[in-house]
Amino acid sequence: MNDTAFFPFPHVFRGERKDGTLRSWPSTCLSCRDRPCEQAPVGPVQLCSYGVNFQRLTTDLLVAGIVLRDWTYSTPAYRKRLRENSPVARSDFEAVVSAFRRITAERQAVLDDRRASLEEAVLDEELFKTDYLKNLRAEVEKGLSFFHDYDRINVQIIQNINTLIETRYQGNSSEEKRDRATRPEKAIYEAARFLQEKLEFARFLLRPERLATAECVRFSVHGMILKYIRIYQSWFDAKRVTIRVTGQSYREIIADPRASSVIPHALIDNALKYAPSASEVEIYIQDVDEGVEFEIESLGPRIEPKEMPKIFRPFFRGGAAERIEEGAGYGLYLSQLVAREHLGTKIKAEQKTEPSHTGGFHLTTFSILYPNRAKGCAG
Amino acid sequence: MFWPFRRRSKAWPSLPAEEIKKRSRILVIDDAEFFYLDLFLRDGYTVERWPDVTDLPKLEQNYFDIILLDIVGVGRDKTKDQGLGILRHLKRVTPAQIVVAYSRADFSLKVKEFFDLADATLDKRADYVDFKRVIDQLLVSRFSLGFYLGRITGLVQSPTVDSAKLRAAAERAILTRDISRLRRLLSESGEEKETTGLILQVAQTAIGILQLIAL
Numbered sequence: 001m002n003d004t005a006f007f008p009f010p011h012v013f014r015g016e017r018k019d020g021t022l023r024s025w026p027s028t029c030l031s032c033r034d035r036p037c038e039q040a041p042v043g044p045v046q047l048c049s050y051g052v053n054f055q056r057l058t059t060d061l062l063v064a065g066i067v068l069r070d071w072t073y074s075t076p077a078y079r080k081r082l083r084e085n086s087p088v089a090r091s092d093f094e095a096v097v098s099a100f101r102r103i104t105a106e107r108q109a110v111l112d113d114r115r116a117s118l119e120e121a122v123l124d125e126e127l128f129k130t131d132y133l134k135n136l137r138a139e140v141e142k143g144l145s146f147f148h149d150y151d152r153i154n155v156q157i158i159q160n161i162n163t164l165i166e167t168r169y170q171g172n173s174s175e176e177k178r179d180r181a182t183r184p185e186k187a188i189y190e191a192a193r194f195l196q197e198k199l200e201f202a203r204f205l206l207r208p209e210r211l212a213t214a215e216c217v218r219f220s221v222h223g224m225i226l227k228y229i230r231i232y233q234s235w236f237d238a239k240r241v242t243i244r245v246t247g248q249s250y251r252e253i254i255a256d257p258r259a260s261s262v263i264p265h266a267l268i269d270n271a272l273k274y275a276p277s278a279s280e281v282e283i284y285i286q287d288v289d290e291g292v293e294f295e296i297e298s299l300g301p302r303i304e305p306k307e308m309p310k311i312f313r314p315f316f317r318g319g320a321a322e323r324i325e326e327g328a329g330y331g332l333y334l335s336q337l338v339a340r341e342h343l344g345t346k347i348k349a350e351q352k353t354e355p356s357h358t359g360g361f362h363l364t365t366f367s368i369l370y371p372n373r374a375k376g377c378a379g
Numbered sequence: 380m381f382w383p384f385r386r387r388s389k390a391w392p393s394l395p396a397e398e399i400k401k402r403s404r405i406l407v408i409d410d411a412e413f414f415y416l417d418l419f420l421r422d423g424y425t426v427e428r429w430p431d432v433t434d435l436p437k438l439e440q441n442y443f444d445i446i447l448l449d450i451v452g453v454g455r456d457k458t459k460d461q462g463l464g465i466l467r468h469l470k471r472v473t474p475a476q477i478v479v480a481y482s483r484a485d486f487s488l489k490v491k492e493f494f495d496l497a498d499a500t501l502d503k504r505a506d507y508v509d510f511k512r513v514i515d516q517l518l519v520s521r522f523s524l525g526f527y528l529g530r531i532t533g534l535v536q537s538p539t540v541d542s543a544k545l546r547a548a549a550e551r552a553i554l555t556r557d558i559s560r561l562r563r564l565l566s567e568s569g570e571e572k573e574t575t576g577l578i579l580q581v582a583q584t585a586i587g588i589l590q591l592i593a594l
Contacts, residue, residue: 155483155504156414159413159415163415163507167417174508192504213491
């Protein structure tokens, strides 16, 4: 039995000729040596020089050996076939083709769902120990072979710009001194810090096992998120995107601050990448009994319902997102990895379909509850 | 009647931060340039940089108050583990030495051991003020009695040693600058010879610092 066992017309499935359940291959086709129909690409119904109709429906399936009664034009060979064979009404043929397409799509959806749940199960269990991720790591290592050089150069930039600002400006704190620095000096400082965060992020991707040996300290979630807002501020300004911070949070949690930082970093970075210019990003940080809620809401590209369960998978990128901005697709994956493996929580994503004045952008919300004590710091 | 000898004070004297800074010596061991050196010198610290571990005996003698030690590219001719090997060695032979793991953040297990063994960590990418804050805190520790008492109790191996008794004996030994009773206590408690030696060495270092403060 195969995928076309009940197909009514003669057909070629994966290179093998099969009779249909209602019609068999006509003698004309059986004696045909060159079989030009088998070379046809996926497309509309055609007519071969022997007067027989055919149509390639998929790369695997070609329907052939039939004569359609109401074909658009006539050739002597076609007229001869009409006389010799019992023709098929075009509407009947189209009904069969459309039923086949529907069944194929449904089957594909079932297969996709099955694959998705298998992937989900694999990802749920000891995520970073799977063979899949070992292979992934090899790829990442290759891609980041210059990582240590970047890091070294960045140390040089940071220490030198700090020295410049420290020696040139007066102030009670380093922030005050930086405020008095020239724009290029500030820009160098900010760019170096930005690069540092990017390298830090890549480091987690390179060594996700670091999550198993987390450093557990007490720190403020609010302070951590504000730090990222500051780092990204000039990039948001350049895009004329306004950041609005709401909520009240004073609580300190016990977790690994570097691992926990991956989440606001990725989500703020995401908002910066995809929010249209002159739009608004709303960040909500609120203390609750169980910990600190962090939510980021911005306009972004459409995430299709079928894409939604996949957005936290490694290297997955939504179709619309891919059209807007380049990216590798590991930010959300890494954030969810930290949320699950270290914090013992989960990032949730949702998208509302907004009216057309948003210009094809949709209100997207990512939210997470930072627990009072991370799972990785329990006991 | 007038007592002809000045009695030694039995309290640990406190020293203002500025004085601590003046009397301390900081060493940076890194094969890469240390760009904050001028800022530290400007702010009154005595700092020097070695591109490699050029004088190990000097480190073993507790000559420096704080050592900022890089993990990669230093001590290659002495140990295959480079900075980590040097740190392990210093912790073994001179437990009172304050060593700061000075490195670019990394997550390998080797680096984790380096960070765990060190007294503090400093990310090379930190701002100067962060460097200064860590150094100042460590210097205050270095010039405090509690730091040495903590090190001594942390070294004890024998379960028969009463740590409260040991702490009291160590405090007395340091403040009176006489370690003979402390030595006796350790010997009577069955403490290992090597550990006893290290504990007495920490007490001697504390006495040295006490003398420096009293100057």
